[in-house]
Amino acid sequence: MKLVRNLLWLVACVMLLVSAPAAFAQEKTGSKAGFTLKPGTVRIVLMRPTIRVGSQSAGGVITPNAEWSANAREYIAKALKAQQDKLGNVVVDYDEGVTKDGAVVTQYSNLFGALADSVIEYQFFPGNRLPTKKRKGSFEWSLGNGLANLDSLKGADYALFINTYDGYGSAGRKMLQLFAAMGGISVISGVHWGHAGLIDLKTGELVWLNADRQMGGDLRTEDGAVKRVEQLLKGFPGQAAPAAPAAAPAAPAAASTATEASK
Amino acid sequence: MMKNAFAAVCAVSLLSAGAASANSLVAPGAHSGVAKSSIATTSTGEWNKLSRTDGPGVEVWTRDGDSLNKVSFFGGIGGGLPIYRERNKKEAPLPKVTANMLLPDIPVLLESTYRSQYQVNKFSLESQDIVTIEGKQAIRFTYSFVRSDDEVERKGEAIGSIVKGKLFMVTYEAPAIYFFDKDLQDFRKMAETLKF
């Protein structure tokens, strides 16, 4: 149908327009001033990743999809396992064991999500950066030192939190994006949030964070999950050597835009 | 059909307009005209004033972002108005300020607003007391709540009063873990120097 084809074409154009400026405007990684980690010196606990995948309605509401989430969880777990021993330090999965830390750890995990998102919004995004976060080299974020008291984290030096939250735009959402662009506003179709953050368990400080609201890698596929995990752990502190040059040469943003547009 | 779509797009433009200018630094010291109103206070330490507004009579200060610490100034919300801009007037209208509200009605208004606006399904009012601001009585209350979108437990402390039929209020809210205590003293100092 001609109308549909035209619409699709327009949608593609709009997606280019909308995503282009966002692609270079935003920082995606940060670390505490002077923070370094030597390989083979510390023990890192990988907290249970929070993984949600759903579809985004025209109204922007994301309805989680169990099948996609289940696949993503499996693929990400696999990709993380593959990365785990390349991270330079011992990385073990979190285990609540016989402690009753579950509820508290869940609160910390929720709080980490809010913290990471705050870093994206108020530090990584220059147009919206808080004046107090603008000072040169400043990266001061913390969860407080309460984690140090948890029995289930005894003996560990750092906690690695990982969240992904993906909503794949429905046809309706993509059309809305088109209409909105005609009115001169940008509406993003699809949400692809990802956070990977390292917390120093003694101080609670966020010493390293990779975070973005438009991450690459389609979590509904195994390859996509590998790509996402690579992006999440890119530049992870304490890696021995700048590990074997990651598969494809950079510029993932441009690449994914092109792929979307050509559909 | 097209008319609907057009209206919706207009709604979108209205909503996203106004989120343009940058956040600004709030230096330590005396500030007046807060929330475009008669609110004045003296702050210790630096804060950031968000360019985003949640309503015409609201100003938000933060240190680390409004989901981590948030001081909201409500600068004289008149009778018949909600304290925030309504997200969905038809389906999820907000309660309105009334000129004859009594001090104990203020926390109830806040709770009811949060339940509608932020999907707060759990809210508890913990303490209430009377304080005096420039010789005028105000209610000081503490509370805790959970928003369903992030399930982070947050605590709040607020001072509110009805002056000439309008609601003046300052709230401080932050996650119960770490953040609430971190800036509480600075908020209290602001509260002590508050003028409505």
Added chain:
Amino acid sequence: MSFCRRFSAVLPGIAALALAGAAHAVEPAAPVLPTYTAAYQPQTKDERGIWMEADEDERVLRDSVLLMRDEGLNAYVRQVLCREVGEDRCRSVRLYIVEVPQFNASMAPNGTMRVWTGLLLRVQNEAELASVLGHEFAHFELRHSLAGIKARRDAASLAAWIGVLSAGAANIGTGGAGNGSTLQLAVLGNYFKFSREQETAADLLGLQYMAKSPYDPAAASQIWQSIMAEADARSVARGLKPGREYKAAFFGTHPPSPERAAYLKAEADKLGKRGELRAQEYREAIRPFLPRLLAAQIRSNDFGGSEYLLQTLSATEGWTGDLLFARGELFRQRGNPRDLVTAADLFRDAIAKGYANPEAHRELGLSLMRGGQEADGKAALREYLKLKPDANDGNVIKMLVGS
């Protein structure tokens, strides 16, 4: 069923209504209740994935701050489920009560059943609660969350899209930025959207449970009727057209609720069985939690829906102190001059009926004072302070009394 899908994020307060439906050709009398195979284990890779996901959700749910952990309440709701589906089936369920004031319940394929507190406030008796829980269990027994996994996701038509757009416009631009993480959103919701056929199948199997249970099958239709009536009352009070909540939202891809209520009634009649409603028992069991459930409803800024609910709740035991108090609060919060008069009358009524909660005097006093009746108002507030000398708002009330 509409319990089976979350969209309160779009239209808080209407939650369940929209998906209501499953009409079409309903086959005559469903077959007899099949024997239940307990402890089903996932067979395929897809199934294992979904199970794992449900396990992870349950882990998060178990640690959620929104969980109602009261053992008595949990045991009671479970007991209603067990009477409905029988002990065998009941054993495969782990039940959780979540503090969300909307009408909803759901069940995941690993046996996790979620019941929202808004459901507990809305059902009138055990039979209605049983019918909802039974319907959810039927989805579980029929393994619906797995059946349609491959071929779902129908493309939205342009017409549907325009509908979504106008309905959702008010939410656009508020999501994303500045609202913190929404990672946990899913925890309260339900992943599984069922087809119309699955809804019908779950309704029919649900009725089969009811037929074997002590409960009255007519309750299945009744709950839908009151949910629709509540939605209408809410719409009317907000100056909107009645029926829009459950008709407009899903644009005919799901037939409106009235049809569902009708075929549930027809099917129940065919069973030719009358059973128990156990309304009084339900009221007794919920009583300790009623003030909390009512307070959440009253503060949801939904005058019409709340008023409807209170009227319905008064049907079983008449106007109890709890209900009078809540209704007084409802009017006091709306706060028009005549509302304050009504509120004061309601609080006086509650007190006259022996409602022991000192707050009744507080609320009476505040209503009177706000309505300009200073002397009577102060007297009521003094009474409150006398009854509750260590009230956490003592100083505020003392200030109003002027002492």
